[in-house]
Amino acid sequence: MSAAQERRNLLERRTVVLAVGAAGAAAALTACGGPDGSGGGAESVEQPGSGGGSGAxxxxxxxxxxxxxxxxxxxxxxxxxxxxxxxxxxxxxxxxxxxxxxxxxxxxxxxxxxxxxxxxxxxxxxxxxxxxxxxxxxxxxxxxxxxxx
Known part of the structure; x- marks a missing residue:
């Protein structure tokens, strides 16, 4: 195997490892949710009245x-x-x-x-x-x- 082929294989492995790590991190962050309330599991409640903003x-x-x-x-x-x-x-x-x-x-x-x-x-x-x-x-x-x- 030439030096160029070894370098390409190493880069391909690094890319796979980085991609797997990024996917794992994204899954962990999604499970914890964010400030917007996503991922936290809060049940939606049907709202009486119109709209969801202030004064509703x-x-x-x-x-x-x-x-x-x-x-x-x-x-x-x-x-x-x-x-x-x-x-x-x-x-x-x-x-x-x-x-x-x-x-x-x-x-x-x-x-x-x-x-x-x-x-x-x-x-x-x-x-x-x-x-x-x-x-x-x-x-x-x-x-x-x-x-x-």
């Missing part, structure tokens, strides 16, 4: 369970009702690695990627690798409707 009605107050909450994937917000008649809203993007939180149960907002949990009343981390709270989002509760401000 997210839900009726009756739709948010007491002691629980609902994740609104399209708006990247989670609305909770820690106590009867008290509604809170937080970003649904986990502060650990940007995955979308998935559910609210037992007073905790949970992220499926690395098992971080956040207090449904404050957004403060209570478990997992996340160390920063979920940022609060502004909502308006009026006439039985919850609107993203």
């Amino acid at each position: 009605v997210l839900a009726r107050t009756a739709d948010i369970p007491e002691g629980g909450g609902v994740v609104f994937a399209a708006q990247k917000v989670v609305v909770t009702q820690p106590r009867a008649g008290e509604f809170k809203a937080f970003s649904s993007t986990c502060t650990h690695q940007g995955c979308a939180v998935k559910e609210v149960t037992g007073g905790a907002i949970t992220c499926p990627c690395h098992n971080s949990a956040f207090d449904a009343a404050t957004g403060d981390p209570t478990a997992g690798p996340a160390t920063r709270p979920l940022p609060a989002r502004e909502i308006t509760v009026e006439g039985g409707s919850i609107t993203l401000a």
Whole structure:
């Protein structure tokens, strides 16, 4: 085998190794999700009202369970009702690695990627690798409707 053929074979092997490594890295990053909420596994919730932007009605107050909450994937917000008649809203993007939180149960907002949990009343981390709270989002509760401000 000539020197040119050996060099070409070496370059072809390097290309294959780099391509496999890049594909593996892309798969790992996709599994963790990103700041846009992709890959995090948050369930989509059917939205009442029109549009998903600011000022749109997210839900009726009756739709948010007491002691629980609902994740609104399209708006990247989670609305909770820690106590009867008290509604809170937080970003649904986990502060650990940007995955979308998935559910609210037992007073905790949970992220499926690395098992971080956040207090449904404050957004403060209570478990997992996340160390920063979920940022609060502004909502308006009026006439039985919850609107993203």
